[in-house]
Amino acid sequence: MKRRQIIAASAAAAIVTPLAGFAVAASAKPQIGDVLTHAFGDRAGSAIVPMDVFDELLFAFPMGPDGVIRSTSLHNQVSVLRVDEAAMTDKTRRYAAGPYVAVSAACTHTGCEVSGWRPDTGELECPCHGSRFNVLDAARVVNGPATRPLAYLPIEFGDNVFRVVGKFSRRVGPAPVY
Numbered sequence: 001m002k003r004r005q006i007i008a009a010s011a012a013a014a015i016v017t018p019l020a021g022f023a024v025a026a027s028a029k030p031q032i033g034d035v036l037t038h039a040f041g042d043r044a045g046s047a048i049v050p051m052d053v054f055d056e057l058l059f060a061f062p063m064g065p066d067g068v069i070r071s072t073s074l075h076n077q078v079s080v081l082r083v084d085e086a087a088m089t090d091k092t093r094r095y096a097a098g099p100y101v102a103v104s105a106a107c108t109h110t111g112c113e114v115s116g117w118r119p120d121t122g123e124l125e126c127p128c129h130g131s132r133f134n135v136l137d138a139a140r141v142v143n144g145p146a147t148r149p150l151a152y153l154p155i156e157f158g159d160n161v162f163r164v165v166g167k168f169s170r171r172v173g174p175a176p177v178y
């Protein structure tokens, strides 16, 4: 390779490497220490605080310490919900930060975005085929066709942000088809 070609190749590598790193970080699974941020809307990318979470479902993506938001996959999207803490089962409480939980938005049936929320019953509902999941009780299936619960992302609250403190509680989304 001639000197000019080497310089050009080096320059290209210098550009591609950071971009490639960014793409990897953006598609990586949530990591311990990530902060939950608004997924959509005017405040997309800003940290979620408790006063943002009322009776409505709020979609979030985790943001790494480098500021990269892991937003390239539905499998990283969670619903942040405020529920009746006293009504939670122990299984749910283990993933919660007080009354707040972060539940995978990827349906375990065929992978639609679970976007329906019934605060009166504590159930998430998938619009595609009507599966419902009881968030108060480990996101168990209340109504199919889904057969597996949704995954929780364990969180804690501190310094006015919600942080990820562990891996998803189970496989996210539908089971793979072999």
Ligand code: FES
Binding pocket: 107, 108, 109, 110, 111, 112, 126, 127, 128, 129, 130, 131, 144, 145, 146
């Ligand atoms: S994809 Fe959610 S119920 Fe079918």
